[in-house]
Amino acid sequence: MPNPKRKHTPMRRDKRRSQNWKLEVKSLSACGQCGALRLPHRVCPSCGFYNGKLEVARKAAKTEEGKDQK
């Protein structure tokens, strides 16, 4: 079995490991109801709609009410 002739330096090791943090770019799609960016196949976080139906009561409305109460 071929083996590496020399141990990699810490700098080389760390450069390799530092490349992984920026690779994940989450794909976003526009909500059909409000047009906000949301993750595909998820309930829209801004309006609570999924597939044209209201699935989750609006968090935004609740927060707006909370702000009005304060």
Ligand SMILES: [Zn+2]
């Ligand atoms: Zn929406």
